[in-house]
Amino acid sequence: xxxxxxxxxxxxxxxxxxxxxxxxxxxxxxxxxxxxxxxxxxxxxxxxxxxxxxxxxxxxxxxxxxxxxxxxxxxxxxxxxxxxxxxxxxxxxxxxxxxxxxxxxxxxxxxxxxxxxxxxxxxxxxxxxxxxxxxxxxxxxxxxxxxxxxxxxxxxxxxxxxxxxxxxxxxxxxxxxxxxxxxxxxxxxxxxxxxxxxxxxxxxxxxxxxxxxxxxxxxxxxxxxxxxxxxxxxxxxxxxxxxxxxxxxxxxxxxxxxxxxxxxxxxxxxxxxxxxxxxxxxxxxxxxxxxxxxxxxxxxxxxxxxxxxxxxxxxxxxxxxxxxxxxxxxxxxxxxxxxxxxxxxxxxxxxxxxxxxxxxxxxxxxxxxxxxxxxxxxxxxxxxxxxxxxxxx
Amino acid sequence: xxxxxxxxxxxxxxxxxxxxxxxxxxxxxxxxxxxxxxxxxxxxxxxxxxxxxxxxxxxxxxxxxxxxxxxxxxxxxxxxxxxxxxxxxxxxxxxxxxxxxxxxxxxxxxxxxxxxxxxxxxxxxxxxxxxxxxxxxxxxxxxxxxxxxxxxxxxxxxxxxxxxxxxxxxxxxxxxxxxxxxxxxxxxxxxxxxxxxxxxxxxxxxxxxxxxxxxxxxxxxxxxxxxxxxxxxxxxxxxxxxxxxxxxxxxxxxxxxxxxxxxxxxxxxxxxxxxxxxxxxxxxxxxxxxxxxxxxxxxxxxxxxxxxxxxxxxxxxxxxxxxxxxxxxxxxxxxxxxxxxxxxxxxxxxxxxxxxxxxxxxxxxxxxxxxxxxxxxxxxxxxxxxxxxxxxxxxxxxxxxxxxxxxxxxxxxxxxxxxxxxxxxxxxxxxxxxxxxxxxxxxxxxxxxxxxxxxxxxxxxxxxxxxxxxxxxxxxxxxxxxxxxxxxxxxxxxxxxxxxxxxxxxxxxxxxxxxxxxxxxxxxxxxxxxxxxxxxxxxxxxxxxxxxxxxxxxxxxxxxxxxxxxxxxxxxxxxxxxxxxxxxxxxxxxxxxxxxxxx
Ligand SMILES: Nc1nc2c(ncn2[C@@H]2O[C@H](COP(=O)(O)OP(=O)(O)OP(=O)(O)O)[C@@H](O)[C@H]2O)c(=O)[nH]1
Ligand code: SF4
Ligand SMILES: [Mg+2]
Numbered sequence: 003x004x005x006x007x008x009x010x011x012x013x014x015x016x017x018x019x020x021x022x023x024x025x026x027x028x029x030x031x032x033x034x035x036x037x038x039x040x041x042x043x044x045x046x047x048x049x050x051x052x053x054x055x056x057x058x059x060x061x062x063x064x065x066x067x068x069x070x071x072x073x074x075x076x077x078x079x080x081x082x083x084x085x086x087x088x089x090x091x092x093x094x095x096x097x098x099x100x101x102x103x104x105x106x107x108x109x110x111x112x113x114x115x116x117x118x119x120x121x122x123x124x125x126x127x128x129x130x131x132x133x134x135x136x137x138x139x140x141x142x143x144x145x146x147x148x149x150x151x152x153x154x155x156x157x158x159x160x161x162x163x164x165x166x167x168x169x170x171x172x173x174x175x176x177x178x179x180x181x182x183x184x185x186x187x188x189x190x191x192x193x194x195x196x197x198x199x200x201x202x203x204x205x206x207x208x209x210x211x212x213x214x215x216x217x218x219x220x221x222x223x224x225x226x227x228x229x230x231x232x233x234x235x236x237x238x239x240x241x242x243x244x245x246x247x248x249x250x251x252x253x254x255x256x257x258x259x260x261x262x263x264x265x266x267x268x269x270x271x272x273x274x275x276x277x278x279x280x281x282x283x284x285x286x287x288x289x290x291x292x293x294x295x296x297x298x299x300x301x302x303x304x305x306x307x308x309x310x311x312x313x314x315x316x317x318x319x320x321x322x323x324x325x326x327x328x329x330x331x332x333x334x335x336x337x338x339x340x341x342x343x344x345x346x347x348x349x350x351x352x353x354x355x356x357x358x359x360x361x362x363x364x365x366x367x368x369x370x371x372x373x374x375x376x377x378x379x380x381x382x383x384x385x386x387x388x389x390x391x392x393x394x395x
Numbered sequence: 396x397x398x399x400x401x402x403x404x405x406x407x408x409x410x411x412x413x414x415x416x417x418x419x420x421x422x423x424x425x426x427x428x429x430x431x432x433x434x435x436x437x438x439x440x441x442x443x444x445x446x447x448x449x450x451x452x453x454x455x456x457x458x459x460x461x462x463x464x465x466x467x468x469x470x471x472x473x474x475x476x477x478x479x480x481x482x483x484x485x486x487x488x489x490x491x492x493x494x495x496x497x498x499x500x501x502x503x504x505x506x507x508x509x510x511x512x513x514x515x516x517x518x519x520x521x522x523x524x525x526x527x528x529x530x531x532x533x534x535x536x537x538x539x540x541x542x543x544x545x546x547x548x549x550x551x552x553x554x555x556x557x558x559x560x561x562x563x564x565x566x567x568x569x570x571x572x573x574x575x576x577x578x579x580x581x582x583x584x585x586x587x588x589x590x591x592x593x594x595x596x597x598x599x600x601x602x603x604x605x606x607x608x609x610x611x612x613x614x615x616x617x618x619x620x621x622x623x624x625x626x627x628x629x630x631x632x633x634x635x636x637x638x639x640x641x642x643x644x645x646x647x648x649x650x651x652x653x654x655x656x657x658x659x660x661x662x663x664x665x666x667x668x669x670x671x672x673x674x675x676x677x678x679x680x681x682x683x684x685x686x687x688x689x690x691x692x693x694x695x696x697x698x699x700x701x702x703x704x705x706x707x708x709x710x711x712x713x714x715x716x717x718x719x720x721x722x723x724x725x726x727x728x729x730x731x732x733x734x735x736x737x738x739x740x741x742x743x744x745x746x747x748x749x750x751x752x753x754x755x756x757x758x759x760x761x762x763x764x765x766x767x768x769x770x771x772x773x774x775x776x777x778x779x780x781x782x783x784x785x786x787x788x789x790x791x792x793x794x795x796x797x798x799x800x801x802x803x804x805x806x807x808x809x810x811x812x813x814x815x816x817x818x819x820x821x822x823x824x825x826x827x828x829x830x831x832x833x834x835x836x837x838x839x840x841x842x843x844x845x846x847x848x849x850x851x852x853x854x855x856x857x858x859x860x861x862x863x864x865x866x867x868x869x870x871x872x873x874x875x876x877x878x879x880x881x882x883x884x885x886x887x888x889x890x891x892x893x894x895x896x897x898x899x900x901x902x903x904x905x906x907x908x909x910x911x912x913x914x915x916x917x918x919x920x921x922x923x924x925x926x927x928x929x930x931x932x933x934x935x936x937x938x939x940x941x942x943x944x945x946x947x948x949x950x951x952x953x954x955x956x957x958x959x960x961x962x963x964x965x966x967x968x969x970x971x972x973x974x975x976x977x978x979x980x981x982x983x984x985x986x987x988x989x990x991x992x993x994x
Contacts, residue, residue, distance in 0.1 A: 221943075
């Protein structure tokens with residue numbers, strides 16, 4: 003039997019499917035036809051009113067795409083609609099993803115005024131050569147200005163996004179980016195190793211030989227460097243690619259409350275094309291494209307493209323995978339409560355097999371990965387979700 | 396009986412037997428246009444995927460001839476590939492005549508001759524048919540000359556057809572009626588019927604395919620098999636094949652059809668056995684068929700550790716439909732309980748594996764195939780070994796012999812040099828060659844069987860740009876210097892990967908095996924060392940490097956389902972892997988060690 007989780011507060015995700023230009027590596031859904039923005043907003047409002055609030059909401063996240071290409075007023079309208087129709091708590095975490103180059107100082111004031119209290123800035127790199135390589139529209143200067151403006155406007159919770167392990171990138175270049183990043187004292191850092199996603203121009207370039215991705219060993223070295231550097235500069239890693247500032251003074255937790263919901267099977271509702279929802283063990287996803295999304299809503303239908311109710315085995319797989327992504331690891335008691343098996347007994351053969359490699363940091367409460375374990379966590383998960391194929395069982 | 400004709404269509408592979416069968420089926424309207432599909436008799440998935448016939452199929456065609464009389468023509472479409480010649484020989488044993496098809500652009504090829512000889516052995520009346528006359532490259536005159544010179548048949552009797560376009564197909568039906576003899580036999584004598592095939596039906600149990608020689612059989616009869624007088628069965632249904640089974644009141648002497656008789660025990664039915672009436676049996680059983688002679692041996696193991704019982708029943712049922720399959724129990728340290736099986740060739744082996752997996756939903760591992768060796772031990776004991784696991788301590792072996800074949804290769808003379816080189820590379824001895832018609836050569840080689848079973852045919856095709864054809868017969872056993880090549884994975888010997896090889900080949904085989912395994916075994920979380928060894932001596936090695944980085948950078952709301960599906964897919968893929976020690980070895984790796992390219 004499925005048992006419910008203690009915290010029922012939900013998150014809302016809004017997908018803004020527009021960008022000024024597609025970046026070479028990106029496989030998120032977005033369009034560059036900015037002229038469709040206002041028609042999209044009215045459909046989004048329509049979708050919001052087609053649904054109802056199942057749970058109180060304590061996080062709201064505008065992602066994309068590039069939310070900052072929208073007119074701040076339309077973001078305001080969306081926030082107001084959500085306040086009106088959903089039980090958005092007064093101290094909710096409201097995050098807006100913004101890209102340097104699409105941001106002006108006055109817009110920041112307006113975001114703040116409408117209740118946005120967390121900014122996530124897509125810096126990616128402070129090196130113009132690398133920004134060009136990634137196909138980003140902004141420059142390093144623009145990124146610095148955006149951060150300074152955000153502080154100036156009064157944002158107290160700022161996250162910066164970076165990409166590393168770029169073709170030809172040196173360890174020193176990674177370090178340079180990180181040093182400049184921490185100099186801004188952001189509350190949050192997300193550092194992603196570059197992934198060559200299928201169907202992207204980047205993949206094309208790799209196939210044609212225009213890009214030579216770093217090899218695994220170099221990428222691993224970058225990962226180790228990033229973790230060690232950030233962890234020793236006043237931040238704590240809490241997920242494979244995410245770090246938050248340790249704030250001893252006021253005890254504030256700067257982890258992304260919203261993203262934590264994804265990794266802990268908390269409820270969330272996604273709006274906009276390609277957004278995913280997860281409510282009461284049922285995951286559903288909206289139509290991928292703006293066209294399909296809008297015509298579905300025009301027909302008075304929810305723009306849902308598909309859904310699944312997780313079987314016990316699927317829950318199990320996700321619980322392991324999402325648990326191990328987090329530095330805190332898998333909550334052993336929660337696992338045992340959900341799946342009715344003794345965690346360490348069940349996985350004993352796996353730990354046995356992997357023991358020589360020092361991949362786990364295990365305690366009676368938590369099963370977590372060491373840095374070396376994180377580096378090969380997909381492989382570890384393959385073995386864990388497949389325990390019955392292990393020898394001697 | 397005068398209105399029955401029983402005939403097979405025989406030919407070299409791809410000369411158009413099944414396509415011609417299609418036209419005959421359409422002309423006699425036994426299926427509607429809506430239900431018709433190309434190569435309709437090739438009804439197994441693997442046949443359709445590979446575009447070849449594997450099983451002989453019978454179909455009864457009602458035909459009103461020019462003489463105004465109604466005939467029943469029992470056609471058997473046969474496979475052309477050498478590995479399935481046992482299907483052909485059994486088909487021929489149930490017929491009075493055969494259509495020998497020759498591709499008008501390819502001409503007579505090795506299996507054209509081999510199948511002709513088979514048909515002559517059975518005293519059959521033969522009608523030569525020149526097919527594919529629509530092809531621009533068709534050379535009818537040349538083929539006629541080959542019919543006369545190579546086959547010793549009268550080219551004037553040959554029927555010209557294009558099975559593809561339907562030209563001349565009517566002439567075939569008339570030719571069959573006029574020139575092939577009706578069956579002989581006595582419908583009033585005691586029942587005597589020959590089982591030439593059978594299959595298992597999930598709803599009806601064993602379905603026996605047979606030809607009535609004498610007498611009559613009907614539903615309600617109590618029958619028995621001549622090989623076992625203690626058991627009898629009540630006939631539930633008899634009928635004929637017309638793509639689907641069509642029940643009949645009776646089947647009499649000369650007719651071909653099926654019988655369902657509540658035969659519970661699958662192994663009760665044996666191909667070649669004689670069916671007779673329990674009360675009034677016939678005096679003498681039919682001579683049956685020559686046993687199929689397997690040439691390659693390999694062990695089959697279920698991937699699932701508890702899959703053995705399912706494999707047992709699957710093999711029994713498959714054996715009903717594949718009389719050439721032989722097997723006995725086997726065990727392996729690495730793989731557990733399984734069966735040692737004999738096959739007529741490597742394609743046959745692949746087909747058996749695929750059929751077991753598809754038709755019985757099993758996931759299997761086959762070990763490296765081997766031929767059968769004769770060993771003499773120091774103390775004089777003689778031993779036959781085809782399983783590397785049973786190979787004795789080399790210090791106890793006095794001498795070894797390996798099987799040799801006589802290979803007949805037909806090829807345009809411009810490829811003579813290439814064929815010569817290929818055969819000599821394979822330790823072959825050129826015995827003879829002779830010109831057939833003008834520029835075509837028949838080359839005879841003696842070759843070790845172990846050198847031809849794996850990829851010889853593919854190589855021959857490639858060095859002759861598709862023009863070479865090949866047939867072979869086992870001739871004898873000859874002295875050989877044999878060694879056992881072992882494979883060690885992370886230092887542990889994996890018995891299922893061992894192979895017996897000629898001493899001269901050992902090092903190169905060891906090297907290829909290590910390279911192939913390196914490609915086959917997926918990277919894992921630790922380093923995997925692969926070594927080839929003879930006795931205690933390491934002769935080759937390779938390494939599968941571990942993952943240095945195997946982690947997904949991003950995982951948010953929209954990524955979770957995709958990521959989970961990936962894990963599920965990888966997990967499913969592991970159904971086809973076997974854990975040996977700590978290492979996952981995919982099914983395909985066990986056969987890969989034999990591939991010789993790059994040698
Ligand atoms: N042009 C042309 N192609 C033909 C003719 N008859 C058959 N083919 C083609 O030849 C190929 C082989 O035909 P099949 O009927 O499968 O040959 P088969 O003799 O049954 O082959 P096996 O059963 O594998 O021995 C197919 O691609 C057919 O379409 C014909 O009269 N003319
Ligand atoms: S800005 Fe972000 S969403 Fe838009 S194309 Fe670039 S990476 Fe993708
Ligand atoms: Mg065929």
